[in-house]
Amino acid sequence: MLLLTKEIESRLKNASLFLLDLDGTVYRGSTLIPGASAFIECLGKRKIGYVFLTNNSSRSAEEYRCTLEKRGIPAAPANVFTSGQATGVYLSHKKPHARIFVAGTIALCRELASYGLEIVNGRSETGPVDFVVAGFDLELTYEKILAACGYIARGVEYVATNPDYVCPVEDGRSIPDCGSICFMIEKATGKKPYVVGKPNPAMIFAVCESMHVPVDRTVIIGDRLYTDIAAGKAAGALTICVLTGESTPADIELSTVKPDVVLESIDSLNRLFRDTL
Numbered sequence: 001m002l003l004l005t006k007e008i009e010s011r012l013k014n015a016s017l018f019l020l021d022l023d024g025t026v027y028r029g030s031t032l033i034p035g036a037s038a039f040i041e042c043l044g045k046r047k048i049g050y051v052f053l054t055n056n057s058s059r060s061a062e063e064y065r066c067t068l069e070k071r072g073i074p075a076a077p078a079n080v081f082t083s084g085q086a087t088g089v090y091l092s093h094k095k096p097h098a099r100i101f102v103a104g105t106i107a108l109c110r111e112l113a114s115y116g117l118e119i120v121n122g123r124s125e126t127g128p129v130d131f132v133v134a135g136f137d138l139e140l141t142y143e144k145i146l147a148a149c150g151y152i153a154r155g156v157e158y159v160a161t162n163p164d165y166v167c168p169v170e171d172g173r174s175i176p177d178c179g180s181i182c183f184m185i186e187k188a189t190g191k192k193p194y195v196v197g198k199p200n201p202a203m204i205f206a207v208c209e210s211m212h213v214p215v216d217r218t219v220i221i222g223d224r225l226y227t228d229i230a231a232g233k234a235a236g237a238l239t240i241c242v243l244t245g246e247s248t249p250a251d252i253e254l255s256t257v258k259p260d261v262v263l264e265s266i267d268s269l270n271r272l273f274r275d276t277l
């Protein structure tokens with residue numbers, strides 16, 4: 001039986017919005033984490049809002065929405081916000097119609113283009129480039145790394161969608177993510193990117209603003225201390241760490257980033273809502 005302080009119990013009872021990480025929290029690779037679907041149903045019944053907040057920029061928000069629906073989780077376009085979209089918002093505010101080189105997937109290029117940004121990848125003409133964007137590039141080639149490093153070395157502003165070193169997939173495995181790609185670029189150029197995704201709280205503020213929910217009535221659930229929990233702490237949301245992805249109890253013990261609540265999995269929330277809240 002999980003014991004919650006009065007303050008945490010009251011914040012959970014009064015929550016209007018749940019922000020849920022995807023990889024390692026709602027699913028691992030193609031496998032849904034048991035209880036995830038039931039929890040979304042529970043939020044729906046209680047008229048509590050939810051947004052899937054993922055740092056994974058390899059796919060578009062629409063692809064995530066379709067994947068979630070196929071797995072039986074209802075998701076409208078407003079229920080998904082990716083670090084790719086957050087990067088689109090950030091860059092289009094910073095310089096509308098900016099010209100960008102993307103070390104990322106075709107899906108990320110399309111997502112960024114939907115914010116009015118001009119993608120220069122593969123263009124033969126040599127105009128100025130305003131930003132280099134690094135993402136979780138499952139289609140990475142040496143040519144892309146070479147071009148990105150060239151622009152960055154020449155002083156072009158450098159932005160990354162997310163800092164995650166690895167992405168958890170099936171069978172307990174993890175695969176190299178955007179943070180590892182950025183580490184390679186850093187070794188080659190000496191430059192580090194401005195990171196738009198979690199732990200940057202901007203992603204949480206953007207969602208709270210669009211959903212008209214104050215951040216102190218928001219709960220973030222994730223498996224990672226240095227992204228999900230750190231972002232939640234920086235924003236002032238209630239933070240829940242689940243043990244179905246990266247973080248272990250030993251990691252939490254050793255970390256300076258302490259979640260407000262630690263749960264075995266998202267399924268623990270179903271029990272909590274049924275028995276306590």
Ligand SMILES: [Mg+2]
Pocket residue numbers: 021022023024025222223224245
């Ligand atoms: Mg995760």
